[in-house]
Amino acid sequence: MSTTQPLLNIQHLHKSFGGLKAVQDVSLQVPEGSLTALIGPNGAGKTTLFALMSGFLRPDSGRVQYAGQDITGQSPERNARLGLTRTFQIVQPFAAQTVRENIAVGAHLHLASRREALARAQQVAEQVGLSPQLDKLASDLTVAGRKRLEMARALATQPRLLLLDEVLAGLNPQEIAEMIPVVRAIARSGVTVLMIEHVMQAVMSLAEQVWVLAQGRLIAQGTPAEVTSHPAVVEAYLGHGTAERLRQRGATPVQGAAA
Amino acid sequence: MKDLRNILLFVLVVASIPLWSDSGVLLNFVMTALYACLLAQAWNVLGGFGGQFSFGHALFFGTGAYVQAIAQMQWGLNAWLALPLGMAFAAAVGAFVGALSFRYGLKGSYFALVTLAFAEVFRIVATSVPFTGAGVGLMLPLRESAANMQFGTRAGFVWLMLGLVTLALGITAWLRHSRFGACLQAVRDNEDAARAVGVDPFRVKLAATVISAALMGAAGAFYVQVFQYIDPGIAYGPHTSVEALVGAIVGGMGTLWGPVLGALGLHILADLTRNLFGQLPGINMVIYGSVLVLIVMFLPRGIAGLGVFTPGQWLRSEKKGERS
Numbered sequence: 001m002s003t004t005q006p007l008l009n010i011q012h013l014h015k016s017f018g019g020l021k022a023v024q025d026v027s028l029q030v031p032e033g034s035l036t037a038l039i040g041p042n043g044a045g046k047t048t049l050f051a052l053m054s055g056f057l058r059p060d061s062g063r064v065q066y067a068g069q070d071i072t073g074q075s076p077e078r079n080a081r082l083g084l085t086r087t088f089q090i091v092q093p094f095a096a097q098t099v100r101e102n103i104a105v106g107a108h109l110h111l112a113s114r115r116e117a118l119a120r121a122q123q124v125a126e127q128v129g130l131s132p133q134l135d136k137l138a139s140d141l142t143v144a145g146r147k148r149l150e151m152a153r154a155l156a157t158q159p160r161l162l163l164l165d166e167v168l169a170g171l172n173p174q175e176i177a178e179m180i181p182v183v184r185a186i187a188r189s190g191v192t193v194l195m196i197e198h199v200m201q202a203v204m205s206l207a208e209q210v211w212v213l214a215q216g217r218l219i220a221q222g223t224p225a226e227v228t229s230h231p232a233v234v235e236a237y238l239g240h241g242t243a244e245r246l247r248q249r250g251a252t253p254v255q256g257a258a259a
Numbered sequence: 260m261k262d263l264r265n266i267l268l269f270v271l272v273v274a275s276i277p278l279w280s281d282s283g284v285l286l287n288f289v290m291t292a293l294y295a296c297l298l299a300q301a302w303n304v305l306g307g308f309g310g311q312f313s314f315g316h317a318l319f320f321g322t323g324a325y326v327q328a329i330a331q332m333q334w335g336l337n338a339w340l341a342l343p344l345g346m347a348f349a350a351a352v353g354a355f356v357g358a359l360s361f362r363y364g365l366k367g368s369y370f371a372l373v374t375l376a377f378a379e380v381f382r383i384v385a386t387s388v389p390f391t392g393a394g395v396g397l398m399l400p401l402r403e404s405a406a407n408m409q410f411g412t413r414a415g416f417v418w419l420m421l422g423l424v425t426l427a428l429g430i431t432a433w434l435r436h437s438r439f440g441a442c443l444q445a446v447r448d449n450e451d452a453a454r455a456v457g458v459d460p461f462r463v464k465l466a467a468t469v470i471s472a473a474l475m476g477a478a479g480a481f482y483v484q485v486f487q488y489i490d491p492g493i494a495y496g497p498h499t500s501v502e503a504l505v506g507a508i509v510g511g512m513g514t515l516w517g518p519v520l521g522a523l524g525l526h527i528l529a530d531l532t533r534n535l536f537g538q539l540p541g542i543n544m545v546i547y548g549s550v551l552v553l554i555v556m557f558l559p560r561g562i563a564g565l566g567v568f569t570p571g572q573w574l575r576s577e578k579k580g581e582r583s
Contacts, residue, residue: 054455080457094448105445108438109457117438157456
């Protein structure tokens with residue numbers, strides 16, 4: 001497949017819940033092999049957009065194309081088989097099972113043998129730093145552990161496109177610092193990563209390109225440095241007129257804008 | 260594998276009982292206890308491993324029982340052919356009810372109510388149509404011979420039942436160590452997470468319903484062979500559904516030995532209270548009920564939740580064993 005064709009291509013997606021327009025006319029293209037981020041204030045529609053991409057929700061209108069195929073409204077389990085998988089912002093472990101068993105469920109997508117799936121689970125656990133907890137019950141993990149488990153289970157499916165929904169939320173600064181290299185390593189291993197993230201430190205250091213969603217609409221896109229100084233983005237986060245006031249004061253809103 | 264070794268041990272011990280004892284009381288007890296084990300095991304496949312709580316497993320039991328009787332009496336088939344046919348019909352009913360329920364996303368209490376309703380509908384239909392003998396039921400003619408699956412002694416039935424229980428144990432062990440079992444438990448624990456990693460919940464739950472129903476159908480067929488009589492109340496009444504789910508819940512859902520322990524424990528309890536307090540009608544059920552309440556209160560994970568039988572610990576000790 002040519003490098004010019006995006007791996008994920010969404011066009012004019014719309015989704016409403018009753019009177020609430022959660023996602024309005026969003027189009028974006030994720031190039032293969034990239035590490036990109038989707039940011040925006042709370043309630044901007046980021047998670048809804050992920051659900052539309054991965055098949056958990058069906059858009060009211062618009063199209064989702066993955067690897068050249070139209071997958072609009074296709075079920076998440078079929079998308080996972082094509083290599084598109086996601087994690088959940090609110091972690092969803094199989095609580096009654098061990099970490100190893102949790103990850104093995106992902107590995108079973110392409111491995112029929114139990115032995116191979118368990119072995120693969122062990123490898124993936126090493127990749128995300130979960131090896132010491134392999135035989136713990138998922139319900140006994142800390143928040144950081146559960147976030148790692150979310151990633152591990154998704155990674156075990158050997159995805160081509162991984163949608164990470166706030167894997168850093170709720171972690172302390174040290175845990176964040178430990179997690180950033182893990183995400184970077186995943187991207188380096190050839191997996192295309194699109195992440196929703198609130199932690200700007202991570203977005204700035206990881207993402208090549210950033211999309212900003214506010215009130216269901218894409219308001220900006222570009223490199224992290226470009227979007228954080230974009231007036232519309234500053235206003236979305238800090239309120240109407242902020243950009244103007246900051247400019248009058250001669251200050252340039254930078255990295256910390258969204259944090 | 261440890262599970263297979265334990266199953267083999269269990270089978271050898273139980274199979275030897277008729278060889279050293281010809282006590283009718285003991286063999287009768289073993290047979291009915293094994294029968295209760297099969298009911299609990301069948302329910303456990305869907306309820307314990309799949310997390311889909313059926314209140315109407317009698318639906319599959321009754322279907323297996325009626326097919327067993329009708330195939331012999333009206334279609335002229337041999338009992339040994341009727342048994343797999345009974346299981347197949349039960350499985351087909353399971354596929355039908357499962358497909359309907361899961362297609363429309365019924366979960367939890369809604370699924371329980373739908374299964375209950377289906378069992379009731381079948382009970383009413385069986386009371387009204389002629390080929391089930393309507394309210395009078397069907398009486399299987401006595402033709403004592405192993406070839407007709409009508410053994411002269413209890414030993415034959417014990418071995419037959421043991422065979423069916425072994426099948427159920429084998430399927431349960433397979434669920435614990437296979438891709439299908441992993442997917443089924445994933446769907447039980449978190450359906451959305453399972454979908455995100457490529458598990459199709461509809462297919463997995465449907466397959467579990469079919470397996471569970473087939474085992475339940477086998478229990479129904481066995482019932483007909485032993486008691487040579489079936490009527491709509493026995494076949495589709497709530498008693499069998501309750502016996503199946505209580506055995507699995509009391510024993511420990513989603514475990515290999517829990518339903519066996521639960522069914523056995525309850526069976527002993529029921530026998531004891533009946534024998535000790537038989538003169539006071541109803542008091543045995545009061546005691547039975549009280550003990551059930553105590554078990555549910557103090558052993559929320561069932562009898563298998565005690566000691567080494569916790570699935571987590573069980574698995575962990577197993578893995579340590581495999582590594583060393």
